[in-house]
Amino acid sequence: xxxxxxKVEEGEMLEVEVQEDLLEANKRLAxxxxxxxxxxxxxxxxxxxxxGSGKTSLIEEIVKKVKDKYKIAMIAGDVTTRIDADRVSRxxxxxxxxxxxxxxxxxxxxxxxxxxxxxxxxLNLIFxxxxxxxxxxxxxxxxxxxxxxxxxxxxxxxxxxxxxYIFMDANVIAINKIDLAEAMNIxxxxxxxxxxxxxxxxxxxxxxxxxxxxxxxxxxxxxI
Amino acid sequence: xxxxxxKVEEGEMLEVEVQEDLLEANKRLAxxxxxxxxxxxxxxxxxxxxxGSGKTSLIEEIVKKVKDKYKIAMIAGDVTTRIDADRVSRxxxxxxxxxxxxxxxxxxxxxxxxxxxxxxxxLNLIFxxxxxxxxxxxxxxxxxxxxxxxxxxxxxxxxxxxxxYIFMDANVIAINKIDLAEAMNIxxxxxxxxxxxxxxxxxxxxxxxxxxxxxxxxxxxxxI
Numbered sequence: 001x002x003x004x005x006x007k008v009e010e011g012e013m014l015e016v017e018v019q020e021d022l023l024e025a026n027k028r029l030a031x032x033x034x035x036x037x038x039x040x041x042x043x044x045x046x047x048x049x050x051x052g053s054g055k056t057s058l059i060e061e062i063v064k065k066v067k068d069k070y071k072i073a074m075i076a077g078d079v080t081t082r083i084d085a086d087r088v089s090r091x092x093x094x095x096x097x098x099x100x101x102x103x104x105x106x107x108x109x110x111x112x113x114x115x116x117x118x119x120x121x122x123l124n125l126i127f128x129x130x131x132x133x134x135x136x137x138x139x140x141x142x143x144x145x146x147x148x149x150x151x152x153x154x155x156x157x158x159x160x161x162x163x164x165y166i167f168m169d170a171n172v173i174a175i176n177k178i179d180l181a182e183a184m185n186i187x188x189x190x191x192x193x194x195x196x197x198x199x200x201x202x203x204x205x206x207x208x209x210x211x212x213x214x215x216x217x218x219x220x221x222x223x224i
Numbered sequence: 225x226x227x228x229x230x231k232v233e234e235g236e237m238l239e240v241e242v243q244e245d246l247l248e249a250n251k252r253l254a255x256x257x258x259x260x261x262x263x264x265x266x267x268x269x270x271x272x273x274x275x276g277s278g279k280t281s282l283i284e285e286i287v288k289k290v291k292d293k294y295k296i297a298m299i300a301g302d303v304t305t306r307i308d309a310d311r312v313s314r315x316x317x318x319x320x321x322x323x324x325x326x327x328x329x330x331x332x333x334x335x336x337x338x339x340x341x342x343x344x345x346x347l348n349l350i351f352x353x354x355x356x357x358x359x360x361x362x363x364x365x366x367x368x369x370x371x372x373x374x375x376x377x378x379x380x381x382x383x384x385x386x387x388x389y390i391f392m393d394a395n396v397i398a399i400n401k402i403d404l405a406e407a408m409n410i411x412x413x414x415x416x417x418x419x420x421x422x423x424x425x426x427x428x429x430x431x432x433x434x435x436x437x438x439x440x441x442x443x444x445x446x447x448i
Contacts, residue, residue, distance in 0.1 A: 050275050051358060051386065052379030079359060079389075083382050102389065104328055104359040132386075133357035134275060135303060135328040154378035154404075155276030158307050162275065162356070165303075165326065180378075183407055 026140050029108035033115065033143025040120040044128065045222055046142050048166060049150030050159070051132035054176040056084040057209035058150060059127045062219055063091045070124040070224075075114050077106040077131045084129055094118070105136035108143055125224065134159070138166040146222050152177040153186040160194035167198045172205065172221045179208040250364050253332035257339065257367025264344040268352065269446055270366050272390060273374030274383070275356035278400040280308040281433035282374060282442065283351045287315045289439060290448055294348040299338050301330040301355045308353055318342070329360035332367055349448065358383070362390040370446050376401040377410040384418040391422045396429065396445045403432040 037044050049055045056076075063072055073094040076085040079102065085095035096117055098110050111128065118126070128144060130137040134151075141147070149170040151159050154177055160167055167173060173195045181188050188206060195204045203221040207214035261268050273279045280300075287296055297318040300309040303326065309319035320341055322334050335352065342350070352368060354361040358375075365371070373394040375383050378401055384391055391397060397419045405412050412430060419428045427445040431438035 050356075051383055052274070052376075078386060081382070081386050083386065102359065102363065104357065131359070132274075133328065133359060135326065135355070135357060136360070139326065152276075152378070154376070154401075154408075158305070159275055162302060162305050162307065177378075180404075180407065183404065184378075 023139055026108045029112055030141040030143040033108055033111050034145070036115060036120070037126075037143060037145070040123070042120055042123050042126055043224065044126045044142075044144040045146045045148055045224075046128045046130060046137075046144035047148050047150065048130045048134070048137045048170075049132065050134050050152070050155060053132070053150040053152040053155065054209050055129050055132070055150050056087050058174060058176060058207060058215075058218065059088055059129060060091060061209050061212065061215045062127075062222075062224065063088065063093055065215060065219060066125070066224055067091060067093070071122055072125045072127070073118055073123050074127045074129065075111065076129045077110075079103070079131060088127075094123075100131055104131055104133055105140050106130050106142060107140045111142045134163040134166050138169055141169075146171045148172045148174060148222060150174045150176050151191070153181045153184050153188065153191070156184075157186060157190065160191060160198065164198050167195060167202070170199060170202050172203045172218070173199070174205050174207045174214070174218055176207045176209065178206050178213055179211050247363055250332045253336055254365040254367040257332055257335050258369070260339060260344070261350075261367060261369070264347070266344055266347050266350055267448065268350045268366075268368040269370045269372055269448075270352045270354060270361075270368035271372050271374065272354045272358070272361045272394075273356065274358050274376070274379060277356070277374040277376040277379065278433050279353050279356070279374050280311050282398060282400060282431060282439075283312055283353060284315060285433045285436065285439045286351075286443055286446075286448065287312065287317055289443060290349070291315060291317070294448075295346055296349045296351070297342055297347050299335065299350060299352045301334075301353060303327070303355060312351075318347075324355055327355070328357055329355050329364050330366060331364045335366045358387040358390050362393055365393075370395045372396045372398060372446060374398045374400050375415070377405045377408050377412065377415070380408075381410060381414065384415060384422065388422050391419060391426070394423060394426050396427045396442070397423070398429050398431045398438070398442055400431045400433065402430050402437055403435050
């Protein structure tokens with residue numbers, strides 16, 4: 001069947017959305033952001049994953065466990081709403097919403113601007129919740145110390161295989177909503193194998209924001 | 225909390241990915257594609273939705289019910305694999321995979337090229353499965369007669385509210401994996417309300433590829 005695969009090469013699509021020089025510019029800005037974080041002793045975690053994978057719920061569960069220990073902020077990327085930011089702000093976390101309009105990822109420039117609105121001197125930990133999809137955020141590091149990708153068992157068995165780029169870039173992968181694995185007829189061991197095949201060095205943690213399973217392990221994996 | 229919302233305006237992001245003229249060029253190509261489809265009497269359905277929403281499974285269920293009546297092909301958009309195309313080809317459907325690499329949507333030019341690989345004279349129905357996310361495909365019509373957006377209850381309660389653009393563009397919305405609504409504690413009536421609020425004219429169908437619920441209604445809504 002392989003003759004029936006069309007690969008879309010540069011120039012064969014209507015536009016080349018992401019130019020090399022933009023990626024380079026983003027990378028430099030991300031490095032500058034990281035220096036600012038380090039200067040203020042703030043640990044930053046970029047949380048990526050598809051819509052509904054449970055990014056916000058996992059942030060909430062982590063926040064509940066560590067909020068007495070750290071001063072926490074959350075930068076939430078979303079195309080139009082501030083639903084996720086509001087959910088996390090209930091836990092006493094300072095939240096900043098970035099509405100990206102039609103953009104499918106945050107970039108380092110957006111984060112640089114967001115930092116001017118945060119009092120970094122009074123923070124130790126920032127969660128950046130990226131826009132919900134597994135394609136666009138991969139190419140745009142933001143300057144975070146950890147890149148966490150959340151994948152839910154409800155997304156079916158092929159999600160990791162289908163999105164190698166974002167999983168390659170992750171430090172930590174959370175396989176989430178593990179409480180639903182049986183109902184979804186998902187073999188979690190296979191998902192872990194898929195993750196390790198793409199990114200042998202990443203930490204893979206099995207989690208459920210609902211039951212609390214794996215949250216402590218996730219906190220450890222993220223070195224919080 | 226509203227002072228803590230940053231809206232990203234044109235020029236405030238690292239790049240403006242989608243230029244107006246590209247959108248116009250895409251629209252013109254989409255119209256040309258549609259004329260080609262109409263000339264050959266081929267009905268075309270653009271199937272959009274997040275990863276794991278059940279796009280492929282719904283296409284499979286529809287194919288099973290109508291394959292004796294129509295000659296069917298499927299054009300599958302995916303960043304790297306041809307897993308979905310292989311699933312549908314098992315049903316005797318001619319499949320063509322478009323691997324978009326790092327692109328997060330199909331565009332009308334890709335479809336125009338794909339059409340040269342299909343024997344349109346011997347087809348009545350084409351499913352185009354778009355790349356799995358709810359942001360990028362919205363702006364890029366492909367020339368299809370129907371735009372179906374699939375949203376799974378497993379994506380949580382906010383998916384429709386968070387992605388108004390893609391739901392605005394849909395003719396038909398399938399709220400899928402309805403068999404899991406109770407386990408997920410999802411109020412389906414609220415999801416239907418959200419859909420109708422954004423797009424009063426679209427048809428909303430509640431489906432389960434697993435139990436077969438709503439498949440006949442979906443076929444009717446898509447005017448197949």
